[in-house]
Amino acid sequence: MRPAVLRPLRHAALVALASIMTLPMAATAAPSAAEQPATPRRLAIAIHGGAGVIAREQLGADGGAAYRQGLEAALDAGYAVLEAGGSSLDAVTTAVRLLEDNPLFNAGRGAVLAHDGRAYLDASIMSGKDLSAGAVTGVTTVRHPIDLARRVMQDSPHVMLSGEGAEEFAGLKGLERVPNDWFITPTRRQQLDRVLQGRSAPRNELQGLGTVGAVAVDARGDVAAATSTGGMTNKRWGRIGDAPIIGAGTYANNASCAVSATGHGEYFIRSVVAHDICALVEYKGWSLERAAKEVVQGKLVQRGGEGGIIAVDPQGNLVLEFNSPGMFRGLRDSSGRRKVGIYED
Numbered sequence: 001m002r003p004a005v006l007r008p009l010r011h012a013a014l015v016a017l018a019s020i021m022t023l024p025m026a027a028t029a030a031p032s033a034a035e036q037p038a039t040p041r042r043l044a045i046a047i048h049g050g051a052g053v054i055a056r057e058q059l060g061a062d063g064g065a066a067y068r069q070g071l072e073a074a075l076d077a078g079y080a081v082l083e084a085g086g087s088s089l090d091a092v093t094t095a096v097r098l099l100e101d102n103p104l105f106n107a108g109r110g111a112v113l114a115h116d117g118r119a120y121l122d123a124s125i126m127s128g129k130d131l132s133a134g135a136v137t138g139v140t141t142v143r144h145p146i147d148l149a150r151r152v153m154q155d156s157p158h159v160m161l162s163g164e165g166a167e168e169f170a171g172l173k174g175l176e177r178v179p180n181d182w183f184i185t186p187t188r189r190q191q192l193d194r195v196l197q198g199r200s201a202p203r204n205e206l207q208g209l210g211t212v213g214a215v216a217v218d219a220r221g222d223v224a225a226a227t228s229t230g231g232m233t234n235k236r237w238g239r240i241g242d243a244p245i246i247g248a249g250t251y252a253n254n255a256s257c258a259v260s261a262t263g264h265g266e267y268f269i270r271s272v273v274a275h276d277i278c279a280l281v282e283y284k285g286w287s288l289e290r291a292a293k294e295v296v297q298g299k300l301v302q303r304g305g306e307g308g309i310i311a312v313d314p315q316g317n318l319v320l321e322f323n324s325p326g327m328f329r330g331l332r333d334s335s336g337r338r339k340v341g342i343y344e345d
């Protein structure tokens with residue numbers, strides 16, 4: 001995707017976000033010392049676009065400029081929600097929706113293809129405020145799986161819906177539907193063909209194990225996490241990875257942190273990666289950085305797992321940790337930090 005294609009997407013997102021919320025006007029009388037508002041919390045958001053083997057030559061001569069611009073557009077749109085006083089749930093939903101529409105990333109349009117040549121989509125979302133969560137798996141016609149996951153969380157008594165049932169629920173809620181072919185790009189079709197012909201192993205394909213996700217903390221100190229993916233290239237038999245599984249690929253709790261993961265899902269499921277990081281913070285009192293490093297660089301590596309995580313705590317501390325050669329990622333907070341990256345740069 002050329003940068004020129006991304007500009008309308010970014011503009012449309014930011015225009016829509018401008019009307020989300022109007023901040024209240026300040027009182028005319030100065031408050032007394034006892035009435036002075038508490039120090040504003042640090043706003044923070046992080047996003048990822050997948051982790052794995054990312055060969056520099058596969059990014060093109062410009063070093064992946066289109067990927068970086070796609071990350072920036074999603075990052076800025078999510079942060080605009082927080083800056084306008086919106087919730088962390090709205091921020092992560094906004095960021096992930098943009099990444100789902102960006103064919104460069106393995107989620108929504110541009111998702112990798114299963115053995116039968118179709119796209120099967122998974123997503124999950126969780127609120128740290130009350131531990132509410134929603135997830136979907138095996139979705140084939142819902143344009144934004146993250147919207148469906150959020151509807152499951154908010155409008156149903158369940159946490160996870162799958163396949164035809166998830167599609168039926170999407171219809172009842174009036175979510176946008178598209179033909180499965182809408183998700184399929186020539187790049188993903190060629191990628192699957194190479195794998196089926198034995199000319200390329202899935203793990204060596206750019207984004208073959210990719211996922212997109214976002215974590216955020218808002219002005220109220222509420223954290224949230226969201227994750228969306230097309231899974232693994234050439235997956236079969238209804239395989240489900242960690243992305244839609246609460247505690248493995250997504251977790252959020254105001255008592256600790258919010259985490260979204262990306263990588264080889266089977267290892268993240270076995271290690272319950274997202275929850276394990278938050279548990280180390282909550283029960284052992286570890287810093288978010290120490291907990292993430294212990295799980296991603298320690299436990300996962302020892303078990304043969306490859307990938308990474310993004311995480312944020314209620315104080316606005318951000319951690320982006322990965323043990324793979326690269327991870328598409330970005331962060332922004334109210335201290336002025338704003339950065340996107342692919343490798344250890």
